[in-house]
Structure formats: structure tokens, C-alpha cells
Amino acid sequence: xxxxxxxxxxxxxxxxxxxxxxxxxxxxxxxxxxxxxxxxxxxxxxxxxxxxxxxxxxxxxxxxxxxxxxxxxxxxxxxxxxxxxxxxxxxxxxxxxxxxxxxxxxxxxxxxxxxxxxxxxxxxxxxxxxxxxxxxxxxxxxxxxxxxxxxxxxxxxxxxxxxxxxxxxxxxxxxxxxxxxxxxxxxxxxxxxxxxxxxxxxxxxxxxxxxxxxxxxxxxxxxxxxxxxxxxxxxxxxxxxxxxxxxxxxxxxxxxxxxxxxxxxxxxxxxxxxxxxxxxxxxxxxxxxxxxxxxxx
Amino acid sequence: xxxxxxxxxxxxxxxxxxxxxxxxxxxxxxxxxxxxxxxxxxxxxxxxxxxxxxxxxxxxxxxxxxxxxxxxxxxxxxxxxxxxxxxxxxxxxxxxxxxxxxxxxxxxxxxxxxxxxxxxxxxxxxxxxxxxxxxxxxxxxxxxxxxxxxxxxxxxxxxxxxxxxxxxxxxxxxxxxxxxxxxxxxxxxxxxxxxxxxxxxxxxxxxxxxxxxxxxxxxxxxxxxxxxxxxxxxxxxxxxxxxxxxxxxxxxxxxxxxxxxxxxxxxxxxxxxxxxxxxxxxxxxxx
Numbered sequence: 001x002x003x004x005x006x007x008x009x010x011x012x013x014x015x016x017x018x019x020x021x022x023x024x025x026x027x028x029x030x031x032x033x034x035x036x037x038x039x040x041x042x043x044x045x046x047x048x049x050x051x052x053x054x055x056x057x058x059x060x061x062x063x064x065x066x067x068x069x070x071x072x073x074x075x076x077x078x079x080x081x082x083x084x085x086x087x088x089x090x091x092x093x094x095x096x097x098x099x100x101x102x103x104x105x106x107x108x109x110x111x112x113x114x115x116x117x118x119x120x121x122x123x124x125x126x127x128x129x130x131x132x133x134x135x136x137x138x139x140x141x142x143x144x145x146x147x148x149x150x151x152x153x154x155x156x157x158x159x160x161x162x163x164x165x166x167x168x169x170x171x172x173x174x175x176x177x178x179x180x181x182x183x184x185x186x187x188x189x190x191x192x193x194x195x196x197x198x199x200x201x202x203x204x205x206x207x208x209x210x211x212x213x214x215x216x217x218x219x220x221x222x223x224x225x226x227x228x229x230x231x232x233x234x235x236x237x238x239x240x241x242x243x244x245x246x247x248x249x250x251x252x253x254x255x256x257x258x259x260x261x262x263x264x265x266x267x268x269x270x271x272x273x274x275x276x277x278x279x280x281x282x283x284x285x286x287x288x289x290x291x292x293x294x295x296x297x
Numbered sequence: 298x299x300x301x302x303x304x305x306x307x308x309x310x311x312x313x314x315x316x317x318x319x320x321x322x323x324x325x326x327x328x329x330x331x332x333x334x335x336x337x338x339x340x341x342x343x344x345x346x347x348x349x350x351x352x353x354x355x356x357x358x359x360x361x362x363x364x365x366x367x368x369x370x371x372x373x374x375x376x377x378x379x380x381x382x383x384x385x386x387x388x389x390x391x392x393x394x395x396x397x398x399x400x401x402x403x404x405x406x407x408x409x410x411x412x413x414x415x416x417x418x419x420x421x422x423x424x425x426x427x428x429x430x431x432x433x434x435x436x437x438x439x440x441x442x443x444x445x446x447x448x449x450x451x452x453x454x455x456x457x458x459x460x461x462x463x464x465x466x467x468x469x470x471x472x473x474x475x476x477x478x479x480x481x482x483x484x485x486x487x488x489x490x491x492x493x494x495x496x497x498x499x500x501x502x503x504x505x506x507x508x509x510x511x512x513x514x515x516x517x518x519x520x521x522x523x524x525x526x527x528x529x530x531x532x533x534x535x536x537x538x539x540x541x542x543x544x545x546x547x548x549x550x551x552x553x554x555x556x557x558x559x560x561x562x563x564x565x566x567x568x569x570x571x572x573x574x575x576x577x578x579x580x581x582x583x584x
Contacts, residue, residue: 012398016395024424107326115533115534118555131344166329265432
């Protein structure tokens with residue numbers, strides 16, 4: 001036999017590579033190709049017509065697309081930061097509890113068990129302007145209002161952000177809590193002996209140790225951002241009048257409702273760039289934070 | 298005396314703040330979910346009542362209708378449940394096996410371009426489900442695995458592999474190399490050393506990776522709604538749509554199905570939540 005044996009690490013990695021190549025890479029290449037064609041689901045023959053960068057040019061000059069793009073970035077920035085702060089707060093509070101902590105931990109994980117689509121329906125129900133829990137509660141408390149939570153543009157975006165934050169804060173809380181458990185005791189005790197205030201020791205000892213966990217949560221969330229699609233799609237479908245339109249709802253509408261698959265795929269590629277930028281940004285932050293506490297792998 | 302008193306007051310105040318903060322947070326986390334559970338046991342008239350009825354009446358109508366089959370406004374809930382179970386369990390098991398072998402390779406071997414492979418693997422997870430579902434549908438249609446369990450399982454395995462590789466890599470890194478070296482000196486093969494020495498140590502980490510994978514597949518909607526067509530393969534998240542008509546939504550029925558959907562996830566998370574925290578501490582910091 002003249003064939004060289006494959007190295008062991010490659011054999012171990014091979015199944016992962018095969019599965020991802022088959023399920024992700026092939027469709028991606030296909031969609032990359034189709035983004036250079038005027039492909040329409042209703043007319044399959046359009047797949048063989050090459051139009052070059054026409055779709056991309058069209059997107060770059062499309063105000064609606066850029067509005068959705070900007071809104072998506074804004075939405076993500078606000079949601080991720082709020083989730084991080086709230087998660088940190090919850091983790092610190094739960095960590096301080098001395099009894100019943102396990103129950104509290106399970107409660108904190110509660111929203112993680114909800115399917116995003118279920119969260120969408122749930123909050124569509126809760127924010128319903130007629131029979132929803134929020135308006136009913138407001139009215140029972142004596143406010144004579146019927147706020148159109150999902151109809152008014154600004155309120156709708158707020159409602160969606162609320163649902164998204166409700167669902168995902170627990171990811172941050174659990175990861176940060178895990179981080180709190182992993183902090184070594186010695187530096188904290190030394191700081192106490194040296195007369196640090198609780199705030200000082202939090203700022204200079206606890207927080208640096210937590211940063212890697214925070215960035216891991218950020219990385220995971222930025223990878224999962226597309227999951228917000230379910231919520232938006234169910235709650236408002238990008239409406240009213242496109243005021244909650246995010247990239248993902250715009251894409252699926254272009255692809256399936258307008259049947260302009262080529263254009264939708266081109267949008268997909270522009271939006272993938274966005275996720276890739278987010279991912280690499282957080283990954284580098286993560287490596288830097290690990291280096292700071294001397295824990296890089 | 299005076300200072301003691303003010304110190305004690307301060308401490309008492311902090312305690313009260315901590316307690317009320319915790320209480321409010323937990324309430325906000327629980328109420329939306331509990332409201333769904335509550336509504337699944339209330340008659341539709343009451344859910345839709347205006348002004349609201351705050352004291353609920355108990356009824357099992359929605360569950361009866363749901364399990365009652367198509368004629369009584371129910372949905373094929375058993376099929377959905379079975380599909381969801383098959384797809385989630387099988388895809389989780391496969392993803393864990395593949396992810397474990399990949400993670401082990403990253404943790405134990407040195408090779409060229411390791412960081413590149415690692416980040417590249419993660420980036421595949423960055424592809425939004427929506428962007429993937431369009432071309433995936435076309436490819437699957439060509440191969441003929443639309444509307445089958447196999448198609449969904451394949452998609453979910455690919456979705457979960459990067460994440461399980463990432464997590465398991467962390468756990469295996471945590472285990473000292475000497476452990477399996479010692480086992481090999483004692484006459485184990487590499488394979489035996491893995492299963493008998495390293496795997497038991499990394500078990501809690503693998504459990505937490507598994508629950509993440511399971512929850513992802515159990516709850517996934519965007520891909521499932523594209524790749525399934527009939528009761529033969531529709532999963533529960535897709536089944537929720539059965540309760541929507543063009544302008545109305547059967548909230549009560551939907552709540553009942555939602556409860557059915559949450560229960561397995563709740564039980565599973567409760568059972569492994571101890572491992573979950575331990576596993577995350579493990580795999581988290583060391584990447």
C-alpha cells in the first residue's frame with residue numbers, strides 16, 4: 001500500500017466536517033450562485049440566467065434594506081447590552097442567596113425552555129391591545145388606556161425587544177452564574193483584608209474573572225441572533241408598515257412572498273457578513289479577556 | 298451604640314432590597330409562562346373576556362379538544378409529539394457523538410491551522426437560519442428528503458455540531474493529559490482509555506452540551522417550518538401554527554399545546570441542571 005494513513009486528529013474531525021459540508025456548505029454555495037441570478041421560485045428556468053452583481057447593486061441602493069439593516073444593528077446592540085446587564089444583576093442576586101438556590105436557578109432557566117416561536121405567540125397574546133395581560137392590568141389599576149402595543153411602530157419595537165430580552169437574559173444569567181462559582185476565593189479574601197470596599201473588589205477582581213463568561217454569552221447570542229426571527233415574524237411580521245422590519249423578516253418576505261429568491265439570497269449574504277463581524281469581534285474580545293486573567297487555552 | 302444601630306439598619310435595608318429585587322425579577326421571569334399555563338385551563342370565553350376575569354374557572358376543555366382529534370377542532374398532537382421526540386433525541390445523540398470526537402481532536406492533538414478550523418466551525422453557526430432555509434429547501438427537495446425525519450435530523454445535527462465541539466473541547470482540555478497516559482501505560486488502548494477514564498470525568502460537561510443541543514432542536518421553528526409538510530414529520534413548534542387561522546387565533550388550544558411542549562424541556566432541564574452549571578464552569582473559561 002502506498003496510501004498514507006490519515007492523521008488521527010483528522011479522522012476524529014472528519015464526521016463534523018462531512019456533516020457541515022453536506023448540510024451547510026452545499027446550500028451556501030448554491031445560494032451564493034443563485035444570488036447572481038434573477039431566480040424566482042415560480043419560474044425555475046430563471047436559475048440559469050446570470051445577471052452578475054445586479055442583485056447586490058439593487059440592495060446597496062435600496063433604502064428599505066438599509067433601514068432594516070440599521071434597525072437590526074440597533075436592535076441587537078440594545079438587546080445584547082441590556083441582556084448582559086440584567087443577566088449580571090440576576091446572577092449576582094442569585095449568587096448571594098444562601099438557601100433555595102437550586103430552585104432559583106431552575107426558575108432563572110425557565111425562559112430557556114421556551115421555543116422562540118412560543119415566546120412570540122406568548123407576547124403577542126400578552127401585548128394584545130384588547131385582551132392582553134398588560135393592558136388589562138393597566139386598566140384594572142385605574143389607567144384608562146388601551147395602548148396599541150403591537151400596532152404603533154415604536155411600541156411594537158419595544159414589545160419585541162421586551163420579548164427577546166425576556167427569553168435570552170437567562171442565557172447570560174446562567175453563564176455568569178457559572179462564572180461566579182468558578183472564581184477563586186483567595187483574591188477576594190485578600191482584598192477584604194486589604195480593606196477594599198465591596199464595590200472595589202467587584203470592579204477589580206470579580207468583573208475581570210467574569211469577562212470571559214460574558215463574552216462567551218455574547219458570542220453564543222450573536223451566533224443565535226437569527227432566532228429573533230421567530231419572535232418578530234409572529235408578533236408583528238415586520239409590520240406595521242415595515243416599522244419593525246428586521247433583516248430576517250425582510251429576507252423571508254422577499255424570498256417567499258415576493259418569490260424573488262435570488263434577491264433574498266443576496267440579502268442573506270450581506271446579513272451573514274453582519275453575523276460574521278459580530279462573531280469575530282466577540283471572539284477576539286474573549287481571547288483578550290482570557291489573556292488578562294492568564295487563562296488562555 | 299449609635300453606629301451599631303445605623304450599621305444594622307443599613308444591613309437590614311440591603312437585605313430587604315436584595316429580597317424584593319429577587320422577588321420582582323423572579324415574578325417577571327415566571328408570570329408570562331404561568332399566564333400561558335393558566336389560560337390553558339380556562340374556557341375561551343373567559344380568556345377573551347372584556348373586562349378581564351381575574352378569578353379563573355378551571356376547565357379541561359382545551360386539552361380534551363386537543364387530544365380529541367381532527368373532528369373536534371383538535372390537532373394530531375401525538376404525531377407532533379412523536380416527531381419532535383424522534384428528531385430531537387436522534388439529532389442530539391448524533392450531534393454529541395460527532396461533536397465529542399471533534400472536540401477531543403481539538404483538545405488533545407496539535408495540528409496546523411487549528412484556530413482556523415475552530416473559528417471556521419463556529420462561523421457556520423453564524424449563518425442565520427433564515428438564510429439557510431431557502432437554499433436548504435431546494436437542495437433537500439432535489440435529494441427527496443423534504444418532509445422526512447431524516448431531513449430534519451440532518452439539519453439539526455449540522456446546527457448543533459459546532460456548538461457541541463466547542464463545549465466538549467473545553468471539558469476535555471480541563472482533564473489532565475497524565476490521566477489517559479497513565480491508563481495507556483497500564484495497557485489500555487487509546488479507545489479504552491477514552492471511554493473508561495476521560496469520558497466519565499467529562500460526563501457533566503457532555504450532559505450540558507446535550508441539553509443545549511436538545512433544547513435547540515426541540516424548539517427550532519424556522520427550518521422545521523420549511524422542511525416539513527405533513528403530520529408525518531411536523532414538529533410541535535410548527536404544530537402551534539395549526540391554531541392560527543387568517544384573522545383569529547385559538548389561544549386556549551395553543552396554550553394547551555404550549556404546556557405540552559414545555560413539560561419535557563422542563564423535566565429534562567430540572568434533572569440535569571446540576572450538571573449544567575458544573576459543565577459550564579468547566580468548559581466556559583478554558584476554550
